Amino acid sequence: MAAQGLGSLEQLVLLAVIRLSPDAYAVSVRDEIRRRTSRSISRGAVYVTLDRLKRKGYLRSELGTPTQERGGKAKRLFMLEGEGLAALRESFGELRRMSHGLEDVLAPDALSVRPAWATSSPA
Amino acid sequence: MGDLVTRLTTRLLPAHEREAVLGDLREEGVRAGSGASALAVLGIVLHYQLEGWRDERARFGAVISLALGFGLWWSVTTAGAGWGELGSVYQDPLSRLAIRFWSASHLPAAIGAGLLVGHAPWVPDFARPTRWHVAGLLVAVAGVTAPAGGGLAASLLLVGGVWLGDRSREAGPV
Numbered sequence: 001m002a003a004q005g006l007g008s009l010e011q012l013v014l015l016a017v018i019r020l021s022p023d024a025y026a027v028s029v030r031d032e033i034r035r036r037t038s039r040s041i042s043r044g045a046v047y048v049t050l051d052r053l054k055r056k057g058y059l060r061s062e063l064g065t066p067t068q069e070r071g072g073k074a075k076r077l078f079m080l081e082g083e084g085l086a087a088l089r090e091s092f093g094e095l096r097r098m099s100h101g102l103e104d105v106l107a108p109d110a111l112s113v114r115p116a117w118a119t120s121s122p123a
Numbered sequence: 124m125g126d127l128v129t130r131l132t133t134r135l136l137p138a139h140e141r142e143a144v145l146g147d148l149r150e151e152g153v154r155a156g157s158g159a160s161a162l163a164v165l166g167i168v169l170h171y172q173l174e175g176w177r178d179e180r181a182r183f184g185a186v187i188s189l190a191l192g193f194g195l196w197w198s199v200t201t202a203g204a205g206w207g208e209l210g211s212v213y214q215d216p217l218s219r220l221a222i223r224f225w226s227a228s229h230l231p232a233a234i235g236a237g238l239l240v241g242h243a244p245w246v247p248d249f250a251r252p253t254r255w256h257v258a259g260l261l262v263a264v265a266g267v268t269a270p271a272g273g274g275l276a277a278s279l280l281l282v283g284g285v286w287l288g289d290r291s292r293e294a295g296p297v
Contacts, residue, residue, distance in 0.1 A: 027147045043163060044170030055249060073146025
């Protein structure tokens, strides 16, 4: 099956699930993204993204064991499926191909450098 | 108050997420039943409400439902218009019953449109909230176009029809 394109939040969520596995659930995924990217993402966005990725067949979920800390409620734990890994690989492949040759422009320490195409004056 | 709002808003979450969401909020230190808890659940509910409109297939399904629901409402109420005047022409009980039924055509039209929108199998499950958004639009149409005094009854029947249609879709084929 051809992988459906991934949005940037979907990529971040899939990567967080891989990193956190086997303890990937909405709270830990949101914290992991905030910790690594400094991006503040709303709770709702994380829930619907996890749900959407599950619907696409990229993730599967199961209920964990209820704990006292959570008021006796179980976590919904997410795990990556093969399709999800394939979609992530494809997505990164596209990004790599598009950025190939632009390393000078995209390097963090090249932010103040104006690329050649931006300095040429109009005819 | 916060507890009541939390309970009500939690009902708007997909059933499979309710327990996990409440547990997650508890783990994050959001006190159960507080105003903060109600606001947090409401924020999550809003994302689920919008999710159906982000998906092209679901959006198309909702638009189809709106068009068909409106078409059914319009065609049945139009067909029933003017039947009341025939009440003095036909005297037999069966004809009078049929005339009475059709002269209040906004009522069966509301039930029909509600059942259609609630059952609509072309709207995917995850886009369930869009059924209610479409129903809201049709309620507004019914409220404006139903004969004087019939708007409230039509609106209630329409909402009831959506609920019933949604339930029958969930239950699957008999």
